[in-house]
Amino acid sequence: MADETTAADIVAQLEALEREAHDRLEQFTAESDLSEWRTDYLGRSGKVTQLLRGLGGLPKEERPRVGQLANTVKARLAEALEAQQAALRRGQHAETLKAEALDVTLPGAPVRMGQLHPTTQILNEILGIFERMGFMVVEGPEVEWDRYNFAMLNIPANHPARDMWDTFYVDADPTKNFGSMLLRTHTSPVQVRIMENTPPPVRIVAPGRVYRNEATDASHEAIFYQVEGLAVDERTSMADLKGVLTAFARDLFGANTRVRFNCSYFPFVEPGAEVSISCHVCGGDGCRVCKHTGWLEVLGCGMVHPNVLEAVNYDPAQYAGFAFGMGVERIAMLKYGIDDIRYFYNNDIRFLQQFR
């Protein structure tokens, strides 16, 4: 029988064997063992090797060609085996990943978010309104000299107007160059500091903390915030003051807000005024918030006193200005109906959280 085997037969058998091997290889799944297949086709007594045994019966000159083909087939099958192994490993890897996947949709432990303090929030709102009208935000020191806090603001030593501000003195020595050192009682000294160093025109708002030596109650704190405003130019008039403050009040409290200017006294302005807005709770009819007057006092203002302009070497004949000052917490209290200023400093989270 062996004698009758031709080269063509062996080639045909090799081809059939390769197809069969490929077919079987493809049927393997992730869990199956490929070693049996390896033994069957590539092993030392595997099917390819067995076929090669028939080579001996071929004429000598045909043996190398068929032998070479057999080796190529073996090499291709070895390659296919490797590829299949790799593919199965990849599949297994994917399965493992799937099985071991973290459920990242699990809700995390809640993180408590902080927020800006209501004073900071309302302060930012106030400053934003004036910035949009062309005012620049500037700051001054909280520990101040008598000279800036009082003297240059047309409040000379021993003037009865000093009683308007109960002052904390850091160093009460009036013989010093700039007088006693104190905690500023208002942000008005920033006006003077700016004008002293800047030629007109100036247009500034000065936010900051101020200090008053007084007993605290629902409407008084020893520490609070103010915003000071100042505009100086040629021909600046009371009409500019009224226009700017009316725009401010309507921006902050609503477009229907009415604004009232009452004569008042502050040493650094002439004339001086107190600004009230129509009560935004009752619309002016009278309620608990406006103490049944229909009006809420929001700030003090006026035309910069010529003595103040002269003190900073501005010529009162050439320049005029207006100034205003407001309490930041007071504005927040009016806007949100808060009835006790001490809430702002108690650090009670139940209060603070209402201003998210």
Ligand code: DAH
């Ligand atoms: N500085 C004043 C105060 O603390 C507030 C004030 C009133 C400021 C009138 C001004 C102003 O600039 O013109 O009570």
